[in-house]
Amino acid sequence: xxxxxxxxxxxADIERLLIExxxxxxxxxxPLTMETSFDEDLQLESIEFVALSEKLLETYGEQVDxxxxxxxxxxxxxxxxxxxxxxxxxxxxxxxxxxxxxxx
Amino acid sequence: MPEVEANGLRFHVQHLGSAAGDGGSRxxxxxxxxxxxxxxxxWYYTLANPIALxxxxxxxxxxxxxxSEMPTSGYTVDDNVDDLxxxxxGWGIDGPVHLFGNSFGGVVSLAFAHRxxxxxxxxxxxxxxxxxxxxxxxxxxxxxxxxxxxxxxxVQGWLAENADRKLSRLAKRSERFLMETSLIDDxxxxxxxxxxxxxxxxxxxxxxxxxxxxxxxxxxxAKVPSCELEIVPGxxxxxxxxxxxxxxxxxxxxxxxxx
Numbered sequence: 001x002x003x004x005x006x007x008x009x010x011x012a013d014i015e016r017l018l019i020e021x022x023x024x025x026x027x028x029x030x031p032l033t034m035e036t037s038f039d040e041d042l043q044l045e046s047i048e049f050v051a052l053s054e055k056l057l058e059t060y061g062e063q064v065d066x067x068x069x070x071x072x073x074x075x076x077x078x079x080x081x082x083x084x085x086x087x088x089x090x091x092x093x094x095x096x097x098x099x100x101x102x103x104x
Numbered sequence: 105m106p107e108v109e110a111n112g113l114r115f116h117v118q119h120l121g122s123a124a125g126d127g128g129s130r131x132x133x134x135x136x137x138x139x140x141x142x143x144x145x146x147w148y149y150t151l152a153n154p155i156a157l158x159x160x161x162x163x164x165x166x167x168x169x170x171x172s173e174m175p176t177s178g179y180t181v182d183d184n185v186d187d188l189x190x191x192x193x194g195w196g197i198d199g200p201v202h203l204f205g206n207s208f209g210g211v212v213s214l215a216f217a218h219r220x221x222x223x224x225x226x227x228x229x230x231x232x233x234x235x236x237x238x239x240x241x242x243x244x245x246x247x248x249x250x251x252x253x254x255x256x257x258x259v260q261g262w263l264a265e266n267a268d269r270k271l272s273r274l275a276k277r278s279e280r281f282l283m284e285t286s287l288i289d290d291x292x293x294x295x296x297x298x299x300x301x302x303x304x305x306x307x308x309x310x311x312x313x314x315x316x317x318x319x320x321x322x323x324x325x326a327k328v329p330s331c332e333l334e335i336v337p338g339x340x341x342x343x344x345x346x347x348x349x350x351x352x353x354x355x356x357x358x359x360x361x362x363x
Contacts, residue, residue, distance in 0.1 A: 045273060046145035047170045050118065054106065067120050070153040075348045078149050 005094040010087045017055040034084030063097035110190035116171035118163040121156030131159040131363035132201040136209030143170030150348040179290040184212040200225035207233045226362040227307040235294040300327035307331040312339025
């Protein structure tokens with residue numbers, strides 16, 4: 001059985017992938033936290049969020065069901081997303097894929 | 105980032121839903137976005153994912169937009185039709201697709217359906233924009249943008265609200281697009297289309313009641329033989345983002361009927 005993924009690992013991955021998408025400027029205001037919002041805090045362009053989603057799929061595999069997750073959200077929900085919400089979603093999905101359980 | 109070469113350019117593309125797979129029997133949907141400040145994310149944030157639960161959804165940034173390449177010239181509707189043809193060929197999609205077009209993406213969808221009727225199953229158009237009589241006379245400076253739904257006040261307001269990083273990046277990219285490419289010249293040269301009556305596929309068109317291009321709605325309804333028109337009360341040209349839940353509902357019902 002593969003090791004489970006922790007939310008700390010996913011947070012670190014998201015920080016690394018965001019730097020790939022938008023560059024080192026990301027960290028000018030300090031490290032990412034679970035409370036950081038993509039739109040208001042990071043000023044992430046929507047096309048960059050799409051690119052981040054793509055990179056997370058490449059990292060964790062197609063079993064991370066972004067389509068199902070985003071399909072349930074309205075536009076305002078997606079715009080208001082925080083890093084923590086994304087971390088929790090990816091962590092749970094990655095662990096379901098690895099162990100059949102969402103517990104990290 | 106998924107990128108493909110097509111028609112001599114590099115395009116940023118996204119495919120949603122195909123991983124679910126069920127023998128290729130799902131409807132194939134391609135979504136085309138609007139001009140300059142728009143890109144595939146306006147679909148990604150609204151309809152693309154919900155539709156991808158029921159269909160294979162293919163998104164791309166039109167030439168010059170988003171993360172696709174920005175050539176210095178070649179921004180006519182026909183150039184964009186060539187791009188879509190090359191992308192479909194590259195993706196190996198031969199069968200008829202459902203084209204979803206928002207604003208400028210609407211006229212590209214219409215023109216593609218006119219040139220390649222065998223490759224289009226249906227059109228789902230939101231605030232579709234196209235050249236009408238008198239178009240050329242109004243094409244100058246910022247009016248060229250306003251005519252494509254890029255109202256100067258709206259853009260300024262948007263920029264004022266979106267300070268810092270997004271502002272500077274969007275402003276820089278838009279300025280480069282408008283000042284260093286043939287986009288405006290190409291749009292000014294577009295002739296009114298005289299072939300709407302030849303569009304044979306089922307077509308659903310939505311416009312906002314407060315849209316500045318409501319005349320296009322009436323023209324589509326009058327000329328496209330199988331066009332169903334819906335005017336959404338209280339909405340502007342930004343119908344897709346103002347009423348994304350309603351548009352999504354209509355799109356799903358539409359695919360149910362024609363998919």
